[in-house]
Amino acid sequence: MKFDRSVKIAPSILSADFANFGAEIQAVEAQGADWIHVDVMDGHFVPNITFGPATCAAIRPHIKTVMDVHLMIAPVDPYIQAFADAGADVITAHVEAGPHIHRTLQAIRATGAKAGLALNPGTPAEVAAPLLDMVDLICVMTVNPGFGGQKFIHSCVQKVTELREMIGDREVHIEIDGGVDPSTAPLVIAAGADVLVAGSAVFKGGSVQNPVPYGENIRAIRASV
Numbered sequence: 001m002k003f004d005r006s007v008k009i010a011p012s013i014l015s016a017d018f019a020n021f022g023a024e025i026q027a028v029e030a031q032g033a034d035w036i037h038v039d040v041m042d043g044h045f046v047p048n049i050t051f052g053p054a055t056c057a058a059i060r061p062h063i064k065t066v067m068d069v070h071l072m073i074a075p076v077d078p079y080i081q082a083f084a085d086a087g088a089d090v091i092t093a094h095v096e097a098g099p100h101i102h103r104t105l106q107a108i109r110a111t112g113a114k115a116g117l118a119l120n121p122g123t124p125a126e127v128a129a130p131l132l133d134m135v136d137l138i139c140v141m142t143v144n145p146g147f148g149g150q151k152f153i154h155s156c157v158q159k160v161t162e163l164r165e166m167i168g169d170r171e172v173h174i175e176i177d178g179g180v181d182p183s184t185a186p187l188v189i190a191a192g193a194d195v196l197v198a199g200s201a202v203f204k205g206g207s208v209q210n211p212v213p214y215g216e217n218i219r220a221i222r223a224s225v
């Protein structure tokens, strides 16, 4: 996976048809998705449950782009290898999910996957400072994690500006997750983000049978930035 700073749109399959992940992934990729964002939730770290490594392994052959796995689970460390074996290109863990984030990031990189660090809306940018050489991506949550379709939290935009300044010329992506649509995407791109996760704003109005709205939605986000 080669680093580049262009704007990338990563549809979150949390808003896709759960009975049809393979076809949904193929449809959004055909309609212009750059990465596929996979939200893993455990009903403990976040108040919702989605799926685990077996589902990730099952969808992997359908993903031609980048499989971006966002772990909203605690503990994280016992499951890292399973998600790497499932074919994740990026594995992101939350700083709030345990006491040893440095060890977690090391363990992710040791698998060969890119290491992502996620920050909840209430977590300040400074927590990333000692970890900048250990991460390939920082995921700024712009909603409280757990559900799609929530309202973007505007106070998180300043955090993106601070992180971009901190990162300097390191090859670290800034990903935005939650409430991204054509009205909020320009704010975070201007602040220095390059990966936009979007669930409801991509999947709304479309289906596997009628994927054209997926393309229109992706182009609307791209055009907004």
Ligand SMILES: O=C(CO)[C@@H](O)[C@H](O)COP(=O)(O)O
Binding pocket: 012, 014, 015, 037, 039, 070, 143, 144, 145, 146, 147, 148, 149, 150, 177, 178, 179, 180, 197, 198, 199, 200, 201
């Ligand atoms: O991680 C999460 C939610 O916890 C996200 O990836 C959501 O799935 C984004 O959904 P929208 O806010 O774009 O609908």
